[in-house]
Amino acid sequence: MDPRSEVLLRQAELFQGSVLLAGLPADDLLGRLPGAHGWCWHAGDQAGLDARFAERSHFGVNAPEREFDSAVVFLPKSKDLTDYILNALASRLAGRELYLVGEKKSGIEGAAKQLNPFGKPRKLDSARHCQLWLVTVANAPAAKPLESLAQTYELPLAEGPLKVISLPGVFSHGRLDRGSALLLEHLDKLPSGHLLDFGCGAGVLGAVVKRRYPHNQVTLLDVDAFAAASSRLTLAANGLEADVITGDGIDAAPMGLSAILSNPPFHVGVHTDYFATENLLRKAAKHLKNGGELRLVANSFLKYQPLIEEHLGVCAIKAEGQGFRIYRAKRG
Numbered sequence: 579m580d581p582r583s584e585v586l587l588r589q590a591e592l593f594q595g596s597v598l599l600a601g602l603p604a605d606d607l608l609g610r611l612p613g614a615h616g617w618c619w620h621a622g623d624q625a626g627l628d629a630r631f632a633e634r635s636h637f638g639v640n641a642p643e644r645e646f647d648s649a650v651v652f653l654p655k656s657k658d659l660t661d662y663i664l665n666a667l668a669s670r671l672a673g674r675e676l677y678l679v680g681e682k683k684s685g686i687e688g689a690a691k692q693l694n695p696f697g698k699p700r701k702l703d704s705a706r707h708c709q710l711w712l713v714t715v716a717n718a719p720a721a722k723p724l725e726s727l728a729q730t731y732e733l734p735l736a737e738g739p740l741k742v743i744s745l746p747g748v749f750s751h752g753r754l755d756r757g758s759a760l761l762l763e764h765l766d767k768l769p770s771g772h773l774l775d776f777g778c779g780a781g782v783l784g785a786v787v788k789r790r791y792p793h794n795q796v797t798l799l800d801v802d803a804f805a806a807a808s809s810r811l812t813l814a815a816n817g818l819e820a821d822v823i824t825g826d827g828i829d830a831a832p833m834g835l836s837a838i839l840s841n842p843p844f845h846v847g848v849h850t851d852y853f854a855t856e857n858l859l860r861k862a863a864k865h866l867k868n869g870g871e872l873r874l875v876a877n878s879f880l881k882y883q884p885l886i887e888e889h890l891g892v893c894a895i896k897a898e899g900q901g902f903r904i905y906r907a908k909r910g
């Protein structure tokens with residue numbers, strides 16, 4: 579059981595009604611709180627919850643339409659996303675309870691201040707290195723449309739400027755990451771066929787390749803519903819069409835790909851997690867057709883070359899700079 583869920587269960591009597599659990603972990607909490615429903619934006623967690631508690635968790639960037647008496651927010655890693663989720667729920671909880679739970683190392687103590695606009699927050703519990711906060715919503719805000727929180731920036735590319743739109747919580751919100759910038763300089767001579775932007779975030783790589791290689795089919799994949807929604811906004815803002823899918827890891831990707839491009843993930847929340855990237859490197863060959871190519875950027879301190887060579891084929895370091903490396907490998 580996730581420690582945050584354990585803290586909620588220490589006060590289980592508070593959560594017996596129709597409570598909405600926003601950003602809940604894929605553990606047994608729904609089993610222990612029969613009146614509760616989930617709102618999830620992580621495709622992997624959602625798959626786990628769906629498998630065990632069918633129809634009990636809603637997936638997406640908007641709060642479920644169903645009514646709820648109170649809500650618990652599991653502290654997201656980004657402050658902007660926390661603001662959006664708290665606002666969306668407080669707008670529907672006038673006079674009722676909104677809870678915030680999170681780990682101390684994720685900054686729950688400071689994040690509790692984000693409850694101030696709605697009433698007078700108080701700490702209900704502190705255990706398992708977590709805290710649980712409560713506010714009774716005295717000032718219910720108007721709900722802010724998600725698009726109004728989007729940030730847009732323009733990339734000056736040789737073929738014309740590209741608009742990138744990112745939503746709260748999405749990687750490199752409002753600016754281009756240095757690793758992605760380096761990869762953008764090395765997207766030359768991609769094979770024709772089906773291209774995948776793995777871990778697409780706001781969709782910058784996928785949009786650039788769709789613009790440069792308009793005859794190729796392009797799929798953008800991310801585990802996070804906010805990233806997928808951002809990618810759709812980025813594509814639409816530039817008049818581009820591509821498939822955007824949510825899914826957990828390379829297993830969710832199509833087969834028969836000509837190339838996989840990625841600035842792959844290496845942090846999940848406050849925990850460092852290389853699993854999704856290592857799994858990508860192990861299984862890329864299965865998703866690439868013969869001669870298909872993997873091109874990725876990673877921090878120079880991450881030693882991916884041996885893993886790529888073990889599972890895919892000869893791997894060249896195509897470029898190196900500012901602490902990043904571009905890897906290129908072909909399925910033989």
Ligand SMILES: C[S@@+](CC[C@H](N)C(=O)[O-])C[C@H]1O[C@@H](n2cnc3c(N)ncnc32)[C@H](O)[C@@H]1O
Pocket residue numbers: 622749750755758776777778779780781782783799800801802805825826827828840841842843844854
């Ligand atoms: C380093 S960011 C790169 C984002 C974007 N491609 C860019 O260049 O700005 C990695 C992305 O991988 C996504 N991600 C993390 N775990 C994933 C998983 N298991 N499956 C698919 N995507 C994942 C994250 O949500 C994040 O958007």
